[in-house]
Amino acid sequence: MATTAPSLHNSQPWLFRIGDGVVEVYADWRRQLEVLDPTGRELLISIGAAVCTLGLALRGAGYRPEIGLFPDDGKPDLVARVSAGHRSAPTRAVQELVAAIPHRHTNRYPFASSAVPADAIEHLIDAARQETATLTVADSVRRNTIIGLSQAADRRQRATGGYRAELARWTTHRTLHRDGVPPLAIGPWDALEIMPIRDFGLLQPHLARTAEEFEPDPTLVVLATTGDDRADWVRAGQALQRVLLTATWQNLATTPVSQPVEIPAVRRQLSDPARGSWAQMILRIGYGRPAATTPRRPLSDVLLTSSTR
Secondary structure (H helix, E strand, O other), X not given: OHHHOOOHHHOOOEEEEEOOOEEEEEEOHHHOOOOXXXXXXXXXXXXXXXXXXXXXXXXXXXXXXXXXEOOOOOOOOEEEEEEEEEEOOOXXXXXXXXXXXXXXXXXXXXXXXXXXXXXXXXXXXXXXXXXXXXXXXXXXXXXXXXXXXXXXXXXXXXXXXXXXXXXHHHHOXXXXXXXXXXXXXXXXXXXXXXXXXXXXXXXXXXXOOOEEOOOOOOEEXXXXXXXXXXXXXXXXXXXXXXXXXXXXXXXXXXXXXXXHHHOHHHHHHHOEHHHOEEEEEEEEEEOEOOOOOOOOOOHHHHEOOOOOO
């Protein structure tokens, strides 16, 4: 279940070691996207999402998880140690989130123009709060600002050396791979060129991609944490996954809008450190058509033996 977590370009940068009543979660730095994510912030967000999923899976199996972040200074790659604690019957809310795990996926298609109900938004806000993060819905002014910043960030990324090569590594010729973004998950063009969705078809001109109009007033939310160190990035990932799973069981579609938080100068405009608010991820939320899922690596690729690390 943990391997179904979201990750930047579906890079799946995690490794697991299973012990007696404990699972250790390691960062696989060989899968870091050094152009988009030079600090490893998004890699650790991805690890946090996997840790959240693992914890929920243990709750669903009837155990209270005990999660320790960076538990061993001598093992910098060891991000989390997740133990199966006391037996505890799962609540209905936990059961719903666990049931949503295999169905969560990114949707890069247009969403319906209908507004997301206020009670659904409240569930998402509460999901972030449970993982010590905040989720803020952008009003019309802030939404336009985010879209403008996203477009500017996207242009800067396209002009960055190595960006196209890194994009090619994770998107082109992925049909037979178990990671990356395959052609079926790329989605259409935005005919109005407004929605800030990363163009995974940039290097695949042979794809017969259609142009469709996206929703004119998208629902955008900003996920933030009170700090901005390695542990905060992992906690951001835990909050992100709980929000995404909460959206999934409410039949909401989601798209990460990560470009503006990948450019430090742009990310600072979305953060407010003086008030303890660091923007970690932006999500687009709405009601969408079914979309293809991305593949996952086999467990044999992500399980560590006692003789490694």
